[in-house]
Amino acid sequence: MNCSYAYTLAGTEAIADNNLQVDIPVILTTPTDILIPTAKDSPSIYITQIKKMIGKWFATEAPVTTQAYFLFDISVFSATGGTNIPILQLRDIEIGIDYIDLTDLKNWNT
Numbered sequence: 001m002n003c004s005y006a007y008t009l010a011g012t013e014a015i016a017d018n019n020l021q022v023d024i025p026v027i028l029t030t031p032t033d034i035l036i037p038t039a040k041d042s043p044s045i046y047i048t049q050i051k052k053m054i055g056k057w058f059a060t061e062a063p064v065t066t067q068a069y070f071l072f073d074i075s076v077f078s079a080t081g082g083t084n085i086p087i088l089q090l091r092d093i094e095i096g097i098d099y100i101d102l103t104d105l106k107n108w109n110t
Helices: 045-061 102-107
Strands: 002-010 020-028 068-076 088-096
Touching (some): 002 045
């Protein structure tokens, strides 16, 4: 799993690719075995750790929030000891900062 934070450095175009963008790495994790929780409202320990790492980075770095977003790349494998071919890849998953409660995000690191 890879998480980056991006924002527009210069430009006013509606299409972000036409503007000068800055992409800052936030997290790069190694393949990790995780258990899928059975209760829909119960996140796994792995997801909670990722959430805390993002919150700590955000609270520490205080990045620009204008025209900004988190960008995720996720690869799912059947097992860490198995094949090197992912069974699912989600690339360039973009979550705009406008869709995130920043007060809650800054509290994620607690």
